[in-house]
Amino acid sequence: MAPIVSIVDVYKEYSLGKTLVPALRGVSLDVVAGEFISIAGPSGSGKTTLLNLIGCVDVATRGTVVVAGRNTAELSERELTSLRLNTIGFIFQSFNLVPVLSVFQNVEFPLLLQRKLSAPERRKRVMLLLEQVGIATHADHRPSELSGGQRQRVAVARALVGSPQLVLADEPTANLDSVTGEHIIDLMKELNERDGTTFIFSTHDARVMSHANAVIRLEDGQIVGREKPLGGAQAAGMH
Amino acid sequence: MRQLFLIAFRNLVTHRRRTLMLGGAIAGVTMLLVVLLGLLNGIRSTILESATTLMTGQVNVAGFFKVTAGQSAPVVTHYKKVLEVIRPQVPELDYVTERGRGWAKLVSDTGSLQVGVNGIDISNEPGFRRVVQVQQGSLDALTEPGTILLFQEQATRLGVRVGDVITLSSYTLRGAANTVDVKVAAIARNVGLLSMFNTYVPAVTLRALYALNEDSTGAMMLYLKDIRDVPKVEARLREVLPAAGFQLMDKDPRAFFQKFEVVNREGWTGQKLDVTNWQDEIAFVQWTLTAITWLSFVLIGILLTIIAVGIMNTLWIAIRERTREIGTLRAIGMQRMRVLAMFLVEALSLSLASALFGALLGLLVCALINAAHLHAPITVQLFLMREEVHLAVLPSALLGSVLLITGCTTAISLIPSFLAARLQPVTAMHQVG
Incomplete structure (x- = not known):
């Protein structure tokens, strides 16, 4: 099966004044459609940088990043935005919902940008997603009226509403308590298994990692291992 | 969106x-x-x-008459002949009035003023009653020769009221000093700058002051049905008047009283017409x-x-x-x-x-x-x-x-x-x- 993400010998350096700080050093990775992958590693290991490159919100200094069959280095800013809109869903650590929009409007937003569905179709699609993430009763609430877990559910619904092939989640449980975090990961896993959407998420948390099909370990900007995660109980013990 | x-x-x-x-x-x-x-x-x-009623028409055919090269007066002689040329050429015309123009000293028992004196035919000035708000007296009284309309400020400075007699003093075209006594027929509310140096007397009174005949005036003021036609009419008159044998001054977009110096420097004598618009006259x-x-x-x-x-x-x-x-x-x-x-x-x-x-x-x-x-x-x-x-x-x-x-x-x-x-x-x- 053709990988949905293919990264070959990717380097990413940030300039800090006159100093170049390497964030990724020769990373290569293939992710096949339908996988549920965790990227693990200590702070500063390059997890977020790797997700940013896969998510087409940043460009590599060297190397090739291919997402959904398209080499991101060859795409214009407009094409990258379009690729993000139609192919990738994002879930952020801090939820990043638009505060002045309601839950419904936040989830509807990507559909408005896509301009593929009519208003009744959009409404149906949004309500379906809100029901799937268990937040349909809060459709008219503002994000500020929701708990952290509820906000992240909204973020999950927003990430999935445009039917992306790939969902990227940067530490989606970091701002949640462990029980709520577990629920969010369970929800993501459920959507992955049911719809076949590929999920790549970064985390520190061994218990969260245990839900993944595979864990990519990053250290100092390099992949140091790709492994099957430990079982839930073992992971809980490690935690 | x-x-x-x-x-x-x-x-x-x-x-x-x-x-x-x-x-x-x-x-x-x-x-x-x-x-x-x-x-x-x-x-x-x-x-x-105010201006297009009190001191200028929308289009004016006026002019200067010079007895000698260095002495001009704002007079159009044989103005009725000029009007005969104008009327058929300006179908846009609503009405036309003729105004005498002069500069004289007003003398009362207690004061004096130098003012512009306009000779008008009040029965032929439809816009006048709209603009001039009479406080004392009546505009109709201006039909009588030997009367004058003053503005409030002028009346105050001269210390006169309606019914008082004041003297108009000026020089005729031939340079002779002349005076005419006029009775204050009406006192009107001030109209800003325009009422500072304008007074109105019957045309016949002005002619008497300057010893002019009946066929002379100061300006023919043309009022059009549509003020937007002014440039078109002005341009047409600049063509038809010379063609009819009248001498025409070059375009000078200033009020007539600002042109004396220039006109007096020129060497010609006799009559020259001047076509201006309202904007020129209130420049x-x-x-x-x-x-x-x-x-x-x-x-x-x-x-x-x-x-x-x-x-x-x-x-x-x-x-x-x-x-x-x-x-x-x-x-x-x-x-x-x-x-x-x-x-x-x-x-x-x-x-x-x-x-x-x-x-x-x-x-x-x-x-x-x-x-x-x-x-x-x-x-x-x-x-x-x-x-x-x-x-x-x-x-x-x-x-x-x-x-x-x-x-x-x-x-x-x-x-x-x-x-x-x-x-x-x-x-x-x-x-x-």
């Missing part, structure tokens, strides 16, 4: 205090602009109405309009600059506060142009609503000022061309003010909006604060 308006509206409501401050400033500037334009238009319309008061217009625009410019800085700052703050939001929206697939549009819509909504409110407020202020009949000091009356402050707001000025302020403020907001759109999603998402 609906979503962009929704975001804009809710952001404006969320930051209520900031919105009110900035909106208030925009509304204030718009209100000021509407009031200033109302004042300018009030003066302009007063000048147009000497146009500077007041120009000065007020410039002053207004400088003032509005300064205020707009302050507003511009305010808007820039406010949007900067908004963008800084919403950097993460911009990054998120860019990440989930919002194109740069839509980010730009999002901030522009916000600025446009605020500007348009504030400008509309300001314009309505300005309209209200103008109506209140007009209703209050504010009496202007005498020096201000010179510029206002009337005793009371009068503001005339045109719908086009109202609309123009709203569009100008909205356009400027929205254009200013392009800079921060453009920079917001240029933010890289990755930079914006990881921005702290």
Whole structure:
């Protein structure tokens, strides 16, 4: 099966004044459609940088990043935005919902940008997603009226509403308590298994990692291992 | 687009205090602009109405008569022949009046004044009764020879009332001193600058003062059915009058009394006609309009600059506060142009609503000022061309003010909006604060 993400010998350096700080050093990775992958590693290991490159919100200094069959280095800013809109869903650590929009409007937003569905179709699609993430009763609430877990559910619904092939989640449980975090990961896993959407998420948390099909370990900007995660109980013990 | 308006509206409501401050400033500037334009238009319309009645027609055929090369008088001889040429050539004509022109000394028992003296046929001056508001006496009394219409200020300076007799003193075309006694028939309210140096006597009285025959006048004042035809008619007269054998002066866009020096320097003698329009004849008061217009625009410019800085700052703050939001929206697939549009819509909504409110407020202020009949000091009356402050707001000025302020403020907001759109999603998402 053709990988949905293919990264070959990717380097990413940030300039800090006159100093170049390497964030990724020769990373290569293939992710096949339908996988549920965790990227693990200590702070500063390059997890977020790797997700940013896969998510087409940043460009590599060297190397090739291919997402959904398209080499991101060859795409214009407009094409990258379009690729993000139609192919990738994002879930952020801090939820990043638009505060002045309601839950419904936040989830509807990507559909408005896509301009593929009519208003009744959009409404149906949004309500379906809100029901799937268990937040349909809060459709008219503002994000500020929701708990952290509820906000992240909204973020999950927003990430999935445009039917992306790939969902990227940067530490989606970091701002949640462990029980709520577990629920969010369970929800993501459920959507992955049911719809076949590929999920790549970064985390520190061994218990969260245990839900993944595979864990990519990053250290100092390099992949140091790709492994099957430990079982839930073992992971809980490690935690 | 609906979503962009929704975001804009809710952001404006969320930051209520900031919105009110900035909106208030925009509304204030718009209100000021509407009031200033109302004042300018009030003066302009007063000048147009007063001047084109009191001292000039819409198109004038006047001229100078020179007995010797160095001595000219504002006289048109054989004016009836000139009129015979004019009438068939100007189908746009509504009516025509003839006015004698002169410069004389008014002498009363207690004072004297140098003024312009106009010889009129009051029965043939339909616009006169509209503009001149008689306070004492009657305009009809001006049909009697040996009468005079004074304005309030002149009457006060001369210390006369209706019924008093004063003396007009001047020199005839041949240089002989002459006087005529006239009875004050009416005293009218001041009409700004125009009433400072204009008086009106029956045409026959003026002819008597200057020893002119009945076929002489000062100017033929043409009033057209549509004032927009003035340039066309003026140009046509400049062709037909020389073709009919009359000598014509070169175009000199100034009032007739400003031309004496130039005419006296020229070597010709006899009669030369001069075709002018109303704007030429009141060019000497146009500077007041120009000065007020410039002053207004400088003032509005300064205020707009302050507003511009305010808007820039406010949007900067908004963008800084919403950097993460911009990054998120860019990440989930919002194109740069839509980010730009999002901030522009916000600025446009605020500007348009504030400008509309300001314009309505300005309209209200103008109506209140007009209703209050504010009496202007005498020096201000010179510029206002009337005793009371009068503001005339045109719908086009109202609309123009709203569009100008909205356009400027929205254009200013392009800079921060453009920079917001240029933010890289990755930079914006990881921005702290």
